[in-house]
Amino acid sequence: MNNGAQDPDKKTITRFAPSPTGPLHLGHAYAALVAWDMAVEAGGDFLLRIEDIDQSRARAHWEARIYDDLRWLGLWWPEPVMRQSDNLQRYRAALEQLWAADLVYPCTCTRRDIQQAASAPHEGTPPHGPDGVIYPGTCRRARARFVPDPLPQDAALRLDMRAALDAIARRPFAAPLHFTETGDGSARRVTIGHDQAIKTIGDVVLARRDMGSSYHLSVVLDDATQGITHVTRGRDLYEATAIHVILQRLLDLPTPVYHHHRLIRDDAGQRLAKRDDARAIATYRDQGASQADIRRLVGL
Ligand code: GLU
Numbered sequence: 001m002n003n004g005a006q007d008p009d010k011k012t013i014t015r016f017a018p019s020p021t022g023p024l025h026l027g028h029a030y031a032a033l034v035a036w037d038m039a040v041e042a043g044g045d046f047l048l049r050i051e052d053i054d055q056s057r058a059r060a061h062w063e064a065r066i067y068d069d070l071r072w073l074g075l076w077w078p079e080p081v082m083r084q085s086d087n088l089q090r091y092r093a094a095l096e097q098l099w100a101a102d103l104v105y106p107c108t109c110t111r112r113d114i115q116q117a118a119s120a121p122h123e124g125t126p127p128h129g130p131d132g133v134i135y136p137g138t139c140r141r142a143r144a145r146f147v148p149d150p151l152p153q154d155a156a157l158r159l160d161m162r163a164a165l166d167a168i169a170r171r172p173f174a175a176p177l178h179f180t181e182t183g184d185g186s187a188r189r190v191t192i193g194h195d196q197a198i199k200t201i202g203d204v205v206l207a208r209r210d211m212g213s214s215y216h217l218s219v220v221l222d223d224a225t226q227g228i229t230h231v232t233r234g235r236d237l238y239e240a241t242a243i244h245v246i247l248q249r250l251l252d253l254p255t256p257v258y259h260h261h262r263l264i265r266d267d268a269g270q271r272l273a274k275r276d277d278a279r280a281i282a283t284y285r286d287q288g289a290s291q292a293d294i295r296r297l298v299g300l
Helices: 026-041 060-072 087-098 112-121 138-142 161-170 194-198 216-223 241-250 281-286 291-297
Strands: 015-016 045-050 104-107 157-161 178-181 188-191 205-207 230-234 257-261
Touching: 015 087, 015 205, 026 045, 026 230, 026 257, 026 281, 026 291, 045 060, 060 281, 087 104, 087 157, 087 205, 087 216, 104 138, 112 138, 161 241, 161 291, 178 241, 205 216, 216 241, 281 291
Parallel strands: 015 045, 178 257, 230 257
Antiparallel strands: 104 157, 157 205, 178 188
């Protein structure tokens, strides 16, 4: 059983996982180069994954631009490239497994319902987790106490966090939930507490009505399928890692080492956004920048 440890003799496999929803900018270049450098230094592999689960925003021309910009940066990767839109059945199978274990439940709340229910008894802002307002549990409390078959299609599916953590704790030889973080320069063990996860994460969405899987479920399954040993990504995703470790444990998947790196910001200190064309890699290329210039610009 997976207990969050990494085999030191295992070949290092890193990945860059962009969404094809806009041009790659300096922040993406940095993320890709961090993953690339880590793989190269360890004599391992660098993989690319196209995170196109949100088909309403993914575009083929952005995907083509991703390949072009990354090749220009001097990166290469094994083909075929994994695309999330090809993995829908795998996501569904995992949802069915969690559904059969009575760990997910359908939720029909709108954003507004959640906001209202979450703020009702409180003064001020309702508590927030990695996905925004922590779900107040309306549909969990209202749900039927049996497992109807098949998996519902017409509702979002949420993880019952308390039931999930209880199920993990009940397993024989269950090790504490933890992961290794190396983003601060040295390896540190981060432990995920039961009560803390219920309070600060809550019942996250694992599938949306219009999208067969959420980011959290897809990323966990894809990293496992690609055999990723080291996940490098921006610090903005640090808080989401507890969700990923919980899902890995529930689905019996290995927990990679995590390396959350700094974010590249603009002159005003804001995180770069897809619409920030001024810092698109393509803009620097058009202006005659070299790969070394890009490395310098992102502080590598
Ligand atoms: N697709 C995500 C992004 O573009 C990256 C997710 C991850 O690295 O875990 O921000």
